[in-house]
Structures are given as structure tokens and as C-alpha cells.
Amino acid sequence: MKIALLLAIPAISTAQVTPAAIEKSPNSGWLTYNGDYASTRHSSLTQITPANARNLVAKWVFHVEGAKKLEASPIVHDGLMYVSNTNEIYALDARFGRQVWRYRAEQAKGTRVNRGSAILGDNVYFVTADCHLIALNRTTGNLVFDVEYAKFKDGYTTSIAPLAIRNGILVGVAGGGSGQRGFVASLDPVSGKENWRFWTVPAKGEPGSDTWGGFPAEMGGAPTWTTGSYDPELNLVYWPTGNPWPDFYGGRRPGDNLYSDCILALDAATGKLKWHFQTTPHDVWDWDANEPIVLMNATFRGRARKLLVQANRNGFYYILDRVTGEFLHAKPFVAKLDWTSGLDDKGRPKVNPDKIPTPAGTKVCPSVRGASNWMSPSYNPATGLFYVVTLEQCDIIVASAKEPVPASGFRGTGNEGIPTEPGKFYLRALDVLSGDKKWEYPMPGPGIMWAGTVSTAGGVVFTGDDDGNLVALDARSGKDLWHFPTGHSLFASPVTYMAGGKQYVTIATESDVFTFGLFE
Amino acid sequence: MPLLSLALSLLTAQMPTAPAAIEAGRQVYMGSCSGCHGATGEGSQGPSLLSGRAARLPDNTLFNSIRNGLPGTSMPNFDLPAEKVWQIAAFVRSLTAPAAAASLPGDANRGRALFFGEAKCSGCHRILGEGGALGPDLSNAGAERTVHQIRESLVKPSARIASGFRPATATTAQGTVVAGVAKNYNNYSVQILDRTGKLHILPRAELKQFEVRDGSLMPPVADTAALTDLIAFLARQTIRPYTAEAQ
Numbered sequence: 085m086k087i088a089l090l091l092a093i094p095a096i097s098t099a100q101v102t103p104a105a106i107e108k109s110p111n112s113g114w115l116t117y118n119g120d121y122a123s124t125r126h127s128s129l130t131q132i133t134p135a136n137a138r139n140l141v142a143k144w145v146f147h148v149e150g151a152k153k154l155e156a157s158p159i160v161h162d163g164l165m166y167v168s169n170t171n172e173i174y175a176l177d178a179r180f181g182r183q184v185w186r187y188r189a190e191q192a193k194g195t196r197v198n199r200g201s202a203i204l205g206d207n208v209y210f211v212t213a214d215c216h217l218i219a220l221n222r223t224t225g226n227l228v229f230d231v232e233y234a235k236f237k238d239g240y241t242t243s244i245a246p247l248a249i250r251n252g253i254l255v256g257v258a259g260g261g262s263g264q265r266g267f268v269a270s271l272d273p274v275s276g277k278e279n280w281r282f283w284t285v286p287a288k289g290e291p292g293s294d295t296w297g298g299f300p301a302e303m304g305g306a307p308t309w310t311t312g313s314y315d316p317e318l319n320l321v322y323w324p325t326g327n328p329w330p331d332f333y334g335g336r337r338p339g340d341n342l343y344s345d346c347i348l349a350l351d352a353a354t355g356k357l358k359w360h361f362q363t364t365p366h367d368v369w370d371w372d373a374n375e376p377i378v379l380m381n382a383t384f385r386g387r388a389r390k391l392l393v394q395a396n397r398n399g400f401y402y403i404l405d406r407v408t409g410e411f412l413h414a415k416p417f418v419a420k421l422d423w424t425s426g427l428d429d430k431g432r433p434k435v436n437p438d439k440i441p442t443p444a445g446t447k448v449c450p451s452v453r454g455a456s457n458w459m460s461p462s463y464n465p466a467t468g469l470f471y472v473v474t475l476e477q478c479d480i481i482v483a484s485a486k487e488p489v490p491a492s493g494f495r496g497t498g499n500e501g502i503p504t505e506p507g508k509f510y511l512r513a514l515d516v517l518s519g520d521k522k523w524e525y526p527m528p529g530p531g532i533m534w535a536g537t538v539s540t541a542g543g544v545v546f547t548g549d550d551d552g553n554l555v556a557l558d559a560r561s562g563k564d565l566w567h568f569p570t571g572h573s574l575f576a577s578p579v580t581y582m583a584g585g586k587q588y589v590t591i592a593t594e595s596d597v598f599t600f601g602l603f604e
Numbered sequence: 605m606p607l608l609s610l611a612l613s614l615l616t617a618q619m620p621t622a623p624a625a626i627e628a629g630r631q632v633y634m635g636s637c638s639g640c641h642g643a644t645g646e647g648s649q650g651p652s653l654l655s656g657r658a659a660r661l662p663d664n665t666l667f668n669s670i671r672n673g674l675p676g677t678s679m680p681n682f683d684l685p686a687e688k689v690w691q692i693a694a695f696v697r698s699l700t701a702p703a704a705a706a707s708l709p710g711d712a713n714r715g716r717a718l719f720f721g722e723a724k725c726s727g728c729h730r731i732l733g734e735g736g737a738l739g740p741d742l743s744n745a746g747a748e749r750t751v752h753q754i755r756e757s758l759v760k761p762s763a764r765i766a767s768g769f770r771p772a773t774a775t776t777a778q779g780t781v782v783a784g785v786a787k788n789y790n791n792y793s794v795q796i797l798d799r800t801g802k803l804h805i806l807p808r809a810e811l812k813q814f815e816v817r818d819g820s821l822m823p824p825v826a827d828t829a830a831l832t833d834l835i836a837f838l839a840r841q842t843i844r845p846y847t848a849e850a851q
Contacts, residue, residue, distance in 0.1 A: 163805050177805050180793035184803065185768060190748055191844045223803050226730045226741040230843045 099162055101203045101222075103250040107316055112582040114160040117200045117245035118460055119538070119579070121314040122379035125462035127580045130542040131587035132602060137544050137556040137565040139603045143588060144181030146597040148174065153575055154592035155534065156200040157245065157460065159208065160581040164222065165590065167597050168198040168210045168245075173218075175208075175225055179583035181599060185225030189218060193236050197575075199311070199458075200245030202253060204273050209246045209253050217246065217255055217271055231276035239264050239491040245311045249321070249352055252279055256308025260326035260344075260372060263490030266306040268323045268348070270355060280355030284308060284325045284343045297338035303490050304337075305329030306344035310374040310458045315390070318407065320358055321350045322379070322392060326372035332441050333368065333483045333496030340365035345373045347394065347402075349409055359409030363396045365432065368441055369423065369481060370452045370499075371397040376460050378470070379406060384413075384517060393516060395461055395472040397454025398423070401519035402431065415519030417456075417512060420449035420476045441483035445500065449478035451507060452499040460536030460577040462545065467559050469513040469522055471537045471545050477507030507531040509550040513562060523562035527551065535591070536577030546589055548574035554591050554598065570598055619663045620694045627707035629695030632688060637696075640678070644752045645699040650679065654752050659700050666693045703754055703839035704746035704846035710829075715837025718830055725834070728822065731841055737801045738785055739822060740766045747842040754838050758831060761822035771821050772796050774806055775813040782806070786816050 099105075101115060110119040110127040119125040132140065148154060151169045159166040165178040171192040175184045194213030201210040207219045207228055214236035219228035233255060234240035240257050247254040252270035259266055266284035271277065285304030286292040296304065305328050312323035328337055328344035342360070345367045349358040363373045378393050384403070392406035399421040403413040411431030424433040439448050453475055461472035484497040501507075509527040514520065527533070527550040535548025545559045552573055556566040572593035580589045590599045620626070634643065640650030651658050661669065671689045673681035682689065698706045719725040726735035732743050745754060756763055772786035774794055784798035794814055796804045808814065825831050 164803070177788070177793065177795050179805060180795075180807075182788040182790070182793055182795055183768075184787045184795050189843075190744060191842070191846075221737070223801060224730075224737040224741075224797065226733070226737060227743045227843065228733050 100205050101161055101248075103204070103316060106204075106248070110580070113162070114158065114579040114581050115203055116159070116247060117157050117202070117311040118313070118376055121249070121316060123313040123376045123460070124378055124380070124539070125460055125537060125577070126464050126539040126541070128541045129580055129582060129587045130540070132540060132544055132556075132580075132589070133542045134544060134558045134563070134565055136602060140556065140566050140568070140589070140600045141603045142568065143599045143601045145599070146174075146176055146181045146183070148595055148597065151595040153197050153594055154597070155197045155243070155575045156592055157577045157579055158590055158592065158597070159201050159203050160579065161203055161222070163583055165581075165597075166201045166203070166208050166222075167592060168201050170195055170198050171212045173201055173208065173210045173220070175222070176597070178581060178588070181597070187218070187220050187225045187227070189216065189230070192216065194241050196241045196243045196258065199243050202246040202248040204248035204253070207273065209248060211242050211244055211246060211255060213241050213243070215240050215242050215257060217253060217276055219273070219276065229276040231271065233269055233271060233278065242309065244309055247311050247314060247321075248273065249314050250316070252352065254312065254321060254323070256310070256323070258307050258309045260305040260307040260309070260329060260370070261331055261495050262493075263303040263305060263329040263488065264307070265302050265304055266308050266325060268308045268312070268321070268350065268355070270352070282348070282350055282355045282357065284346075284348070286342065292342035295339035295342045297336070299337040303329055303488065304341070304344070306341070306346070307372075309372075310376065313377045313379050314352065315379055315406065318390070319352045320406070321352045322377045322406065323348045323350060324373045324375065324377055324394070326374050327367045327370050329490075330488045330494060330496030331368075331370040332481055332498060333485060333488075334366055335485055336488065337366075341367065345371060347373060347377055347392070347404065349406065361402075361404055361409050361411065361431065363400070363402065363431075364398045368483065368496075369398070369448055371454055373397065374458055375456055376458070378461065378463050380463060380465070380516065382517060393463075393470065395456045395470070395474070395514070397450070397457055398433075399450045399455040400427065401470075401514060403517070403519075413519070417472065417514060417519060417521070418450055418474055418476050420478055421455070422449045422478075441481035443483060443485075445480040445482045447478055447502070448481050450475065451477035451479035451501075452481065453477065453507070457534065459534050462537045462539035463516055464539040464545070464559050466541065466543075467513075468516050469559065470516045471511060471513055471539055471547070473533075473536060473547065474510050474512050475507050475531075476510065477531070478502060478505060509533055511537065511547045511549075511557070511562075525555070525557055525562050525564070533574050534576075535574035538578045538580055538589070540580055546578045546580070548576070548578065548591055552593070554578060554589070554600070568598070568600065570596075572596065618690070619697060620690055623707045625691050626694045626698050628688075629691035629693070630707060632684070632692050633695050636682060637692065644755055645696065646752060653696050654700055654750070663693065666696065699752060700750055702747050702846065703749055703751045703835075704842050706751045706839060708751065708836045708839055710832035710836030712833070712836040712840050715833035715835070718834055719837055723825070723830065723834065737797065738769075738799060740769060742838060742841055744843045745841045746839045747844075747846050751835060751839060754835050755831070758825040758834060759827060761820035761824055762818065765818075765820050769820070771817045771819070773813075773815050774804070774811050776806070777810055777812050779812070785821070789814070789816060
């Protein structure tokens with residue numbers, strides 16, 4: 085007998101994850117939060133098609149002990165799936181759903197949810213709620229490093245899925261609702277040492293600091309709580325930022341409040357700002373620009389361009405030139421939008437003055453949750469469609485001029501729903517170059533979902549819906565092909581991958597990880 | 605007036621947390637308590653102090669049990685100054701606290717040298733990225749395990765095997781043998797990490813034979829000075845600085 089003759093058996097290979105492999109994904113694996121550096125969430129897998137999607141069945145369910153609200157999009161590589169929860173991460177056998185290892189940061193503080201992990205080389209990376217970046221060996225779960233990149237005692241927390249690029253693990257922080265100063269940081273993948281940090285609120289005297297009317301940068305917010313995108317060729321990182329603080333009262337921060345509600349283009353090597361585009365200057369509606377940024381190349385108005393698109397919380401679908409940051413086009417993707425009469429030729433909104441929140445309360449559309457939010461869209465180059473979960477809703481927003489105190493719970497007051505006008509979710513397929521709606525899939529439900537989408541070359545788009553179903557739709561027509569009621573509410577985006585030669589689709593629910601494959 | 609003095613001591617004193625006080629308590633404990641409760645509270649003639657009711661006593665009840673004894677049992681009273689009783693109580697409490705909080709004899713530096721050298725622990729165990737993968741990562745051993753648990757793992761490695769570390773051997777239909785530790789297994793699949801650090805995911809139906817053994821791969825450490833040094837070293841392994849207050 086031969087001991088561990090590896091070629092003859094289906095061993096997990098030792099393939100390290102390279103930036104080049106991430107650039108080519110998603111194929112057999114799922115290597116970043118949004119599938120690839122361009123955040124398309126479009127997989128090259130073709131086994132599941134509109135013709136056979138009806139044969140999808142549950143293959144395994146993994147229960148995450150103690151989980152209340154899983155929001156992670158799993159990472160999948162080399163037969164293992166990484167699922168994170170607050171201050172912990174599991175490695176599961178992607179084919180059989182069995183736990184291979186679990187790492188729990190026993191000493192971590194904070195209880196914020198966790199949205200996922202990153203993978204590079206032989207390491208898996210995730211953050212704790214108290215802003216430590218933890219690197220673990222991807223096969224054994226053994227600790228490689230645990231570094232603190234922001235102080236919990238200063239009010240910093242995080243939920244972000246890091247982004248792993250060449251020579252850098254990119255992380256961000258929460259704080260738009262509590263008055264911390266946002267930043268994006270690049271940490272060394274081997275040591276965890278900080279390479280650079282870009283503060284999203286400029287210090288006094290720095291460019292952009294004159295857009296705050298003297299409001300202290302330390303309280304400015306502009307958090308970086310969702311995962312950005314990356315163009316390896318331009319070596320630019322595209323990172324979205326959140327709202328200025330206090331969320332709903334802008335009287336003490338007169339001006340545009342840079343770089344809140346922005347799409348930032350940062351040099352990946354230095355963290356220097358190449359350009360920025362602000363979607364909602366002087367935001368008083370809590371419309372973070374933290375929605376995923378999708379990169380694509382296309383001929384736009386007769387010219388081949390490197391583009392960037394985003395379905396923003398403020399209700400507009402934006403198309404920018406990602407080399408220069410030039411505004412090219414925008415179009416509302418929800419009907420309920422009344423805060424602006426439109427955008428000028430630079431993309432700057434003309435705000436309706438009667439939609440500025442007041443102490444008496446102001447009805448504004450879209451709602452505070454936004455026309456879309458951090459739930460991930462996907463883009464299928466074959467159909468030319470951009471699949472995005474949208475919310476048609478308005479809110480009453482109440483503002484207050486109270487003295488702002490950071491980390492006190494104060495947000496300049498807040499929003500109230502309108503009981504007679506409940507929010508309605510839809511999955512919408514937009515023409516990627518115009519923003520025109522091609523089809524939509526209504527999602528009846530309680531109006532609480534945060535699930536996103538995944539698109540496949542097989543011609544199927546998967547989405548979580550507002551009633552707890554994982555749904556398969558025909559990517560071209562939106563025809564409903566299959567659904568599975570998970571019995572939970574959904575707060576995570578699905579992924580797809582191969583294991584043992586078969587295509588699987590996975591979504592995390594409140595407390596479990598559900599995986600589906602074709603009946604055989 | 606013992607009642608008054610007891611009342612005063614309860615009013616004025618509380619469980620000390622300083623390492624010096626715990627060490628002072630350990631010294632009294634070793635002389636007066638270990639005969640019945642064992643050197644690390646594991647119990648012998650007397651009950652274990654590491655689990656069950658004894659491990660959950662409120663501070664004052666623990667103090668009173670030591671000071672006054674437990675009528676109807678063989679637990680005698682110890683007529684010691686309140687300060688001394690509190691020190692014993694603090695030591696007893698430290699037995700169920702993370703090892704990082706304990707006052708321990710032994711030379712941690714020598715323990716480190718043993719771990720990464722002569723004792724060959726690092727062949728299988730890893731601390732902050734250094735070492736093998738076949739045994740549990742011990743980077744946070746001091747924050748996650750009690751002294752008793754660390755001692756037991758060293759002296760009786762097979763007494764309790766951490767989940768995912770049972771020795772296992774699988775033989776495929778072709779006769780290939782995979783040996784290592786079972787990260788997981790059931791009737792349908794097995795997940796084995798081999799000695800080279802490779803993970804094998806094997807459908808059970810495709811295996812000719814599969815065996816998981818109850819004993820640990822780890823040889824026991826003899827109860828010598830080396831053991832004391834290894835415990836002292838492992839108890840100090842915490843990923844983040846350990847303070848009782850922070851927990």
C-alpha cells in the first residue's frame with residue numbers, strides 16, 4: 085500500500101490564490117465578496133440553465149450555531165467554502181457541507197454583523213467587529229496574524245468583507261451613523277502592517293476640507309463599510325463612501341461634505357486620490373454611496389471606454405468613465421424619486437428645497453433605506469443587463485438641530501415609515517448602457533430583505549427575495565424558473581461554484597447556509 | 605466576635621485579582637486543600653473545584669465555605685484571617701479562569717525553548733504562525749483554556765481530544781491510504797488533513813476502509829519540571845494582551 089499517494093485521490097490541491105486568478109474569476113470558485121475585482125458577480129458556469137433550473141434541489145444545509153443574521157457572501161476555493169459570522173469564520177467542505185475548521189476571535193469586542201471574507205495566497209482574511217484584520221491559513225484555520233487597524237474605544241466598528249489585491253488587503257470602517265472619521269486602509273497580506281490609509285474626511289487645510297464649514301473632520305463620517313472594486317490594469321481601487329454625520333441634519337456642516345457619498349478612485353500602491361465623484365452632495369437623507377461599484381468595458385456613444393456603473397441609494401443609476409471619473413450618464417431606476425428635479429451635465433443633483441428634512445418631518449422618496457443598498461447587483465455581458473434589487477418606498481424624515489455628540493446614538497434624528505405606503509421590492513434588469521428597465525420581478529413580502537444577486541453564463545440569474553425564497557430567473561426574460569422557500573429572511577447575496585465537477589448555488593440565511601444543485 | 609469580624613470582612617474585602625494574592629492563595633491551598641481537592645482542583649477525596657456546583661459558587665459563598673467549612677461533610681473550617689481566606693478563594697477561582705490569569709510556577713522561557721525544541725511540540729502545534737498543523741493552534745491557549753485543561757492535555761493527551769483532531773486512516777478503492785487527523789466525518793464523507801498539511805475530501809462510498817481512532821497522536825508529557833515550564837509558557841499565549849477586566 086502507498087501512503088497518501090495524492091495524484092490518485094481527489095485531494096484538495098495546494099493552489100495558492102493569485103491576483104491573476106481573482107481577476108479571471110468567478111469560475112469554479114468564488115474568490116471575492118462580489119465574485120471578481122470588477123464586482124460583476126457574473127460566473128462563467130453553465131451547468132445550470134433555464135432548461136434545467138427546475139431540477140434544482142437542496143444538497144446540504146449548514147447551521148451556524150448562535151447566528152442571528154448571516155450577511156456574508158461565502159468565498160469558495162479549492163473545495164472549501166468560507167462563511168463568516170460576527171467575530172468568527174467557518175471553513176466548510178463545499179461539496180458535502182461539513183465543517184473542516186472554525187476560528188473564533190474569542191477576545192473580540194462588538195457584535196456587529198459580518199459580510200464576508202477575502203482570500204489570497206494561502207490565507208483567508210476577515211475582520212472582527214472591533215476592527216482587527218485576521219489572517220488564517222486557508223486549509224487549517226491556523227492563525228497567521230491578528231492586527232488592529234482602528235480603535236474600538238474610539239467608536240470604530242466594522243462589518244466589511246476585505247478586498248485582497250496584489251500587496252494589499254483593503255479594509256474599511258462603519259461610522260456614518262455615529263460620527264467617526266472614515267478611511268480606507270491597505271494592509272500588507274503577509275504581516276498585516278499598514279501600507280497606506282486614505283481618510284475620507286480631509287483634515288483642516290487639506291483639499292476638500294473647505295466643504296464642511298468648519299465641522300470637525302473627526303466626526304465627519306463618510307464611512308467605508310462595503311467592499312470596493314479594483315482595476316489591475318489601471319492599478320486603481322474604486323471605493324464607495326457613506327453619508328456625512330449627523331445623518332439627517334446638515335446645518336452644522338454647510339457645504340458638499342467631501343468625500344461623503346462618493347465613489348473614490350485611489351492609487352492601489354499609494355492610496356492617493358486619483359479622482360472622486362459625489363452622488364449626493366451635502367446629504368441629509370442618509371444615502372450612502374456604499375452600493376457595489378461594477379466595472380465594465382464597452383463602446384459608449386461610439387467610443388470604447390472603461391466604464392464604472394452603480395445603482396445608487398439616491399435612486400439614480402450612474403455611468404462614469406473609470407479612468408477619469410467623468411460623468412457620462414444617469415437615470416432613475418425607481419419611480420418613487422422626488423428629492424431632485426434632475427442632474428446637471430456634471431451629474432450634480434438639483435435638490436428640491438422642500439425635500440430637505442425639517443423638525444416637523446418631510447416626506448422624501450426614495451426612503452432612507454434607498455432605492456437600492458448594499459445588496460449586490462450583477463452584470464451579464466451576454467445579455468447586457470444589470471440585475472439590481474430595488475426598493476420603491478418613501479419615508480418621513482425628521483431633522484433636528486441638536487448639538488451633535490459622536491457615539492451617542494445621535495443621528496440628527498431619523499426616519500419614520502409611512503404605514504399606508506409599505507415598501508415594495510423588485511429585482512430589475514436594466515440595460516447596462518442606458519439604465520432602461522428591460523424587465524422586473526416583483527417580490528411580495530414584509531419589506532425587510534437585503535439579499536442580492538448572482539448571474540451565470542448558463543443564462544440564469546439567482547436572487548434572494550423578500551419572502552425568504554432563493555429564486556432562479558431567466559436572465560433574458562426574467563421568467564420565474566425555480567424557487568426554494570428557506571423559511572428565513574434573507575440578508576445575504578448568493579454565490580455559485582463548482583465542487584466535484586458539479587455546479588452549486590449557495591445563499592446564507594439568518595442562521596444557516598443553504599446549498600443547491602441539480603437533481604441526479 | 606467571629607460573626608462581627610466575618611461581617612466586617614465581607615463588607616470590606618472582595619475577591620483579590622492581583623497575581624501576588626493568587627500566588628499566596630496557591631501556597632496555602634497546596635498545604636491545606638490539595639490533599640482532598642487535588643493539586644489543580646481536579647478532585648480526589650473531595651469534589652472537583654473545576655466543574656459542577658463548586659465551580660459556580662458566588663464569591664461570598666466560596667469564602668464562607670472555606671472559612672466555616674460545610675457541616676455534614678468532610679470539609680473542615682479554616683480559621684484563618686479573612687485576607688488569607690480570600691487569597692485561597694482567589695486561587696480556587698483562578699483554576700476555572702483562563703490560564704493567562706493564573707499565578708503559575710515554572711519558567712516560561714524554558715517552556716518556549718522546549719515547545720519549539722527538545723519537546724518537539726511545534727512539530728504538530730502552531731503558535732502565531734510558527735509550527736505544524738496536525739494539532740490544535742495554541743496561539744490563544746492562555747485565553748481559552750484553564751491551567752487544568754492545559755495540564756490535562758499535556759499529561760493525558762487522549763483524555764479529551766479537540767474536535768477535528770482524531771487520528772484517522774482512509775483507504776480508497778484503489779488501495780491508496782490517506783492518514784492524518786479527521787477534521788470531520790460521517791457516513792457520507794470524510795475530511796482528512798494529512799501530515800503534509802493537505803486536506804483530502806473523500807466520499808465515504810468510494811472508500812474501502814475508514815477508521816477513526818480514539819487515542820491522540822500526541823505522546824504524553826511526563827510530570828517533571830519540564831511540564832511545569834511548558835504550562836507556564838502555554839498559559840501566557842494570548843493573541844491579544846490578556847487582562848481580567850477586558851474579559
